[in-house]
Amino acid sequence: MKIVSILGSGSADSLTRHGVLVVADQVRAAGLEFGLIDLREDYRSLHDVTEYAAPPEGSQTARLRAGLANASGVILATPVYHGTFSGLLKNALDHLTVEAFVQMPVGLLAAGGGARGAAVACDQMRTVVRALNGWSTPTHVSLTNDDVTEAGPTDDLRQRVADMVSELKDFAMARAHRA
Numbered sequence: 001m002k003i004v005s006i007l008g009s010g011s012a013d014s015l016t017r018h019g020v021l022v023v024a025d026q027v028r029a030a031g032l033e034f035g036l037i038d039l040r041e042d043y044r045s046l047h048d049v050t051e052y053a054a055p056p057e058g059s060q061t062a063r064l065r066a067g068l069a070n071a072s073g074v075i076l077a078t079p080v081y082h083g084t085f086s087g088l089l090k091n092a093l094d095h096l097t098v099e100a101f102v103q104m105p106v107g108l109l110a111a112g113g114g115a116r117g118a119a120v121a122c123d124q125m126r127t128v129v130r131a132l133n134g135w136s137t138p139t140h141v142s143l144t145n146d147d148v149t150e151a152g153p154t155d156d157l158r159q160r161v162a163d164m165v166s167e168l169k170d171f172a173m174a175r176a177h178r179a
């Protein structure tokens, strides 16, 4: 069972990336496979809507959709920019069809200057997940610089991520049993 995280930060030295590293650890600790779609690396072009219905082989649209094809769950990870999630992440989600997340659990993680802004960004991602027919986990993870010290991510952050991953796994297992 594979969980794919979509990393929506354009920064090299990124707090969101630190959060995703914790996600990777906790997904693997839960006995699941982890995959990463790093939007900064390979997916920076604007969505080409002419490719939407029939994406050419090798196009950004085709590659993004293929990256999610075998996922049992997804974790969206974003920095908070001006009170919401990043344009880089929204651009990636615009490449997907409305069936992208059908019956799929979707975890949410946002990194902000403050925890309240990050929580709002997670709530806004819920709206988009619903439009893509996904099931967002009740628990989301908001993180700030206080969650990642020079010694690494705090135990508190690790536990919050583990709680979200646990919900994600439960949803994914329930779906697998129904199939």
Ligand SMILES: Cc1cc2nc3c(=O)[nH]c(=O)nc-3n(C[C@H](O)[C@H](O)[C@H](O)COP(=O)(O)O)c2cc1C
Pocket (backbone or CB within 6 Å): 009, 010, 011, 013, 014, 015, 016, 017, 078, 079, 080, 081, 082, 083, 084, 111, 112, 113, 114, 115, 117, 118
């Ligand atoms: C253009 C811009 C807008 C931002 N707006 C907010 C905001 O509205 N609320 C907030 O809490 N932090 C805001 N921040 C701070 C970032 O969310 C914070 O620096 C976060 O760590 C960025 O994630 P990253 O390190 O993964 O890029 C903003 C940063 C930038 C560059």
